Amino acid sequence: MGDVVGTRGGAGQACRGRCGACPARATGLCAIGAAGTAAAATGLAEAVALDTGEALFSQGDAARHVYAVAGGTLKLTRLMADGRSHVAGFVSAGDTVGLAGADAATHAFGAVALGKARVCRFRRDRLLDLADACPAFGRGLFGLVSAELAAAQDRMLLLGRKTAQEKVASFLLAMLAAGNRHGGTADTLELPMNRADIADHLGLTFETVSRCVTKLKSTGSIRLLPGNRVQVRDAPALADLAAAA
Amino acid sequence: MGDVVGTRGGAGQACRGRCGACPARATGLCAIGAAGTAAAATGLAEAVALDTGEALFSQGDAARHVYAVAGGTLKLTRLMADGRSHVAGFVSAGDTVGLAGADAATHAFGAVALGKARVCRFRRDRLLDLADACPAFGRGLFGLVSAELAAAQDRMLLLGRKTAQEKVASFLLAMLAAGNRHGGTADTLELPMNRADIADHLGLTFETVSRCVTKLKSTGSIRLLPGNRVQVRDAPALADLAAAA
DNA sequence: CGATCCCTTGACGAGTTTCAAGTGGCGTGG
DNA sequence: CCACGCCACTTGAAACTCGTCAAGGGATCG
Known part of the structure; x- marks a missing residue:
């Protein structure tokens, strides 16, 4: 697990300085913490830094914490x-990680950083106490x-x-939407994960993912840009292929 | 939607008489209601009876209620x-139905009775108020x-x-476990749904489901009994085939 | 007794996986 | 600075699982 970079003070006060600029501030766990009470969950946070490929926790580990991602991307495997x-x-x-399986003593999946990532962790029991209060x-x-x-039901x-x-079309649209949630470029998305990860996410093989991406490229619906980025040139066509529920 | 058979009184008092014998009493929504407070969710219940094929609600319907199944089986489609x-x-x-998508105004799926079924419904806003209190x-x-x-993650x-x-092996084991939760026969399970429903649940076609069941039957792992019942004769073999996570 | 529905079984074909080879980008080391 | 090697990705061909189409059997109900 990553090094603990810093520990937040007991009150919201000590946190504000660091949380203020956090991109996660306005969403997920941190948003409800901020809106909930003055002395909210933010005071309980511990920052964790992860390097590429490093595990935040592994499948089967004791699930004592819940995590809020502050930067970077992690895959849940x-x-x-x-x-x-x-x-x-x-x-x-x-995004929030590890909230599922509330009574479960262990994590049902592992979390691995796809690049350098920053995460804030909260003790699960503290969060539940806070929810009671x-x-x-x-x-x-x-x-x-x-x-x-x-x-999960959509997936x-x-x-x-x-x-x-x-x-593949659905996945690209979902990634585009996820990127635009926090002010990404309107028609470009980043893919911090490799083809194999995408394949494991979609229940395919990486060869099949590659073929589908190539096909979308050849029809002009998307364009591959340097740095594992994808430009969506024809979102309606993609949405049509995605065959929404 | 089914007819409202009866309306519970405002207090736990009026409910006890009817809930006492309910098989759902000890699990899910009703269990936490009973354990929570004296004037718990049970006082808010309205009983609903459904005939075979009747819909409790449909995909897209306003999601004003949460349901606890008292008897019978429903499929969520x-x-x-x-x-x-x-x-x-x-x-x-x-089991509890319709709790998902708390803020969602509409149901993401429909619920259809596979036979005669009995359900108790609770107003969603009342439940959330109760949770606050x-x-x-x-x-x-x-x-x-x-x-x-x-x-959902397992699925x-x-x-x-x-x-x-x-x-198919995983499904049969899951159904066996689900049946034994409430005192079913140790090695026999009922399948109130048809092959097409199983197929839609597992991401297969009903022909493929049929072929897999036949194969399990021919290897002696299971035996088909009258009344859409299945006897598991070799649970370890089934578990082996199921390739647990 | 017939009609209907569900299940089973067979043959064939499409889509996806598997196996294998080749390409391109990127960092490392000479 | 360039060559090399590594890794991810792409592309091709063959194999296989599963889906599709089709026919038949068995149970249930009117």
């Missing part, structure tokens, strides 16, 4: 006994898990009923 | 624009959604990375 793997999702600034915070936590569940439809081409 | 469908899950006595109840709701999310692994045979 589940492994099967025979080596097959599934990427449950990608999280970036503003502050109904607004409790509703916020509930809403976060609830939204995650809704997203089940994708995994079970969409073709490879539809999966 | 999502439809794609082109007619492809996905069964998000099956719920039976003790009673932290234990709030934690209970959070735990329910959280557990659903954990289950994503199944949908994305398992073969048809593994999917």
